Amino acid sequence: MMEAFEQPAESPQAVRPLGRAIVITSGKGGVGKTTTTANVGTALAARGAKVVLVDADVGLRNLDIVLGLESRVKYHLLDVLEEKATLDDALVRDKRSESLYLLAAAQTREKEDVDTGLMKALIETLRARFDYVLIDCPAGIEMGFKNAVAGAQHAIIVCTPEVSAVRDADRVVGLLPNDWRPELIVNRLRPLLVKKGKMLSVDDVNGILRLPLLGVIADEPNVIVATNRGEPLALDALSETGAAYRAIAAKIAGEDVPAPDVRPASTGIFNKLGSLFGKRG
Amino acid sequence: MIDFFNKFFRPAPPSGATAKERLRLVLLSDHLSLAPDVVESLKRDLLAVISRYVEIDPAQADVTFERRDHDVAMLASIPITGVRRPGYDESPEPTPTPPPAPRSVRYDASPVAESASRGVAIAEKTQAPPDPVSLELPMTPDPLLSPAVASESTSTEVEPKSTATSAAHRRRRRRRKANAAAKRSAQAQSGPPLNASAQA
Numbered sequence: 473m474m475e476a477f478e479q480p481a482e483s484p485q486a487v488r489p490l491g492r493a494i495v496i497t498s499g500k501g502g503v504g505k506t507t508t509t510a511n512v513g514t515a516l517a518a519r520g521a522k523v524v525l526v527d528a529d530v531g532l533r534n535l536d537i538v539l540g541l542e543s544r545v546k547y548h549l550l551d552v553l554e555e556k557a558t559l560d561d562a563l564v565r566d567k568r569s570e571s572l573y574l575l576a577a578a579q580t581r582e583k584e585d586v587d588t589g590l591m592k593a594l595i596e597t598l599r600a601r602f603d604y605v606l607i608d609c610p611a612g613i614e615m616g617f618k619n620a621v622a623g624a625q626h627a628i629i630v631c632t633p634e635v636s637a638v639r640d641a642d643r644v645v646g647l648l649p650n651d652w653r654p655e656l657i658v659n660r661l662r663p664l665l666v667k668k669g670k671m672l673s674v675d676d677v678n679g680i681l682r683l684p685l686l687g688v689i690a691d692e693p694n695v696i697v698a699t700n701r702g703e704p705l706a707l708d709a710l711s712e713t714g715a716a717y718r719a720i721a722a723k724i725a726g727e728d729v730p731a732p733d734v735r736p737a738s739t740g741i742f743n744k745l746g747s748l749f750g751k752r753g
Numbered sequence: 754m755i756d757f758f759n760k761f762f763r764p765a766p767p768s769g770a771t772a773k774e775r776l777r778l779v780l781l782s783d784h785l786s787l788a789p790d791v792v793e794s795l796k797r798d799l800l801a802v803i804s805r806y807v808e809i810d811p812a813q814a815d816v817t818f819e820r821r822d823h824d825v826a827m828l829a830s831i832p833i834t835g836v837r838r839p840g841y842d843e844s845p846e847p848t849p850t851p852p853p854a855p856r857s858v859r860y861d862a863s864p865v866a867e868s869a870s871r872g873v874a875i876a877e878k879t880q881a882p883p884d885p886v887s888l889e890l891p892m893t894p895d896p897l898l899s900p901a902v903a904s905e906s907t908s909t910e911v912e913p914k915s916t917a918t919s920a921a922h923r924r925r926r927r928r929r930k931a932n933a934a935a936k937r938s939a940q941a942q943s944g945p946p947l948n949a950s951a952q953a
Contacts, residue, residue, distance in 0.1 A: 635776050642780055646787065669767030676773045680780060 491522070493595050493605040494724070495624035499640030501611030503632045504659040504689070507699060509608040510538045511714075512628075515706040515721035517572035521603040524563065526595070527577035528620035529610040530586055536576045540567060540702020550578040553590045559597065568707060573602070583616035595623025604724070613647055627654035628686060633661055633672035638680055645681065655686035657720065662691045663736035674734050687720035688732040689713055712737075781825045785818045792816070799829060808835035 496509045509525055517523040527535035530549065536542045544564045547557035552575070559575075566572035575598075578585070598605045607624055610616035621627070627648050631641040645654055658674050665671035674688055689695075692713045698705040706717040716732060723729045785792060796816040803809055814831040 635772050635779075638776055639779060639783065643783070666769065669769045671769050672772050672776075673769070676769070680773075680776055 488600070490596075490599040491601075491603045491605055492626060493599055493607065493624040494626045494628055495528075495607040495609050495621050496628045496630060497609035497617065497620065497644055498611065498630045498637065499613060499644035500637045503630050503637050505611075505630050506534050506538050506608050507695065508628070508630050508657060508659065508689070509535060509606050511704045511706040511717040512720055512724070513572060513604070513606045514539075514566070514569065514704040515718045516604050516606075516724065517566070517569040518707060518718070519721055519725060520571065521725065522571045522601070523604045523606065524573040524575060524598050524602045526575045526598070526605060526607045528586075528591075528607050528616065530577045530581055530583045530616060531579065532610065533577040533579040535608050536564070536574060537702060538699055539574060539704065541574055541576075542702075545574075545576040548576045548578040549594075550581050550585060553587060553594060559594075568703075583610065583614070583619065586615070586619045588619050588622045591619045592623040599623075613644060617644075617647070621648065625652075627652055629654050629656050629681070629683060630659050631656060631677060631681065632659050633666070633674075633677055635672075638672070638677055641681055645683065654683055656681055656683040657686050658688045660691040661688055661734060663734055666734070667736055674732075685732070686723055687716055688734050689716050690734075778820065778823075778825060782818065782820050785825070792818075800831065803831060806837060807833045808837060810834050 496505050496512070498505050506527075506529070513523045513525045525535055525539070526549065527533055528549070529535070533548070536545050541564050546564075547562035549562070551557040552559050552562045562575055563573045564576065566574065595605055595607070605623075607620050609620035629641050629645060631637045641656075648654055656678060658677055661674065662671055666673045674685070678685055690713060692711070694708070694711055695705055695713055698708070704717075705711050705714040706721070708714040719729050719732065796814070799816060800809065800811050800814055804811075810832045814829070816827065816829045819826050819828055
């Protein structure tokens, strides 16, 4: 049944330890799971790790377009699970990185079409071939969430500093296996608004969620520009947000990383924009 | 018109603080509604403690949680059917039986006795369930750790609202704590928390 997954990888391989399967989840939609998956995966691959990104959002495929790989996708997750294509046919190599791969979601299918057991076996197979398997979880807590979590051993919670996102993140943490210790990325923080007391701070968010803080990503216009172009910011050496993603990757890889700086920048476009929009409260 | 005026001239609290407080409250109720087993064991312990002092009708007892403007309150409605005289009546129930109360614990039966007899009287007259002892406890961040349970006949605010940050405990953590709290209360047997709040 599983032969399709067990084909030898591109080279005869030595016995390697299984990679880590990490699900990126949030409960609420639109908080930046897919962007986070793309950037953290890109940053991990830039460090030399072998990384595969699995889009588990069946029916609402987006990871391919965020990575700029939409034209290269021929087969998808369900093709592999249903043995209509081999894993090697379905894995799309990233344009920029030799060691980053994407397994796209099916766009015209439903989340209920995924068999949890098969999904688990697939992630297991991917772990044998990659150092990191990052699973981009769909929003919600139904079948799609369960399938995305099934094969993982670790979770990253993406949460924006909004009441709805924090509440949903709290709920999702409660649904994860008891022995997991999910880590938190606070996304779209606007330090200037926090300084003015108009936005929940990282401490506010994590005072409620109480998770190990993996990183903080500021709400920077460049993130939108990068997504427009399909070029993850993680590779932009000049971008502060890119640096924040790289710091997250380093932390995942086990490096000691200083705590993220969440103070408002004193100059620069981000600050100006922040004060422009900040007046709305 | 005044509202309009206020809107412009009264400094509102920063919306970030409002968000934080709203979240704290909503997560408190979320967690309580998500953990029926914890609420059930709280109810069991609560009834056990109260039945050491008065005879109650556990079947009619009702413990609920209510969202209020600034906190979440636990409301306990527990019909009292009779009075125990401490030192004479031993609890017939298989509830954790209190050892002789520590010396420092005093017990004043009169308010409870009053309410109990009143409750019975009303029950006879109206056929309604007896006037229950009503407890109203505002929930502090970690409600299930709060040990104080007042057994007075009136609505009793036991603890002032704490300013501590909200506890977004996950279910397992809560369960562990609740178990510990249950153990503690079983060991502490009765009085101290009860008495502390009754005298306060």
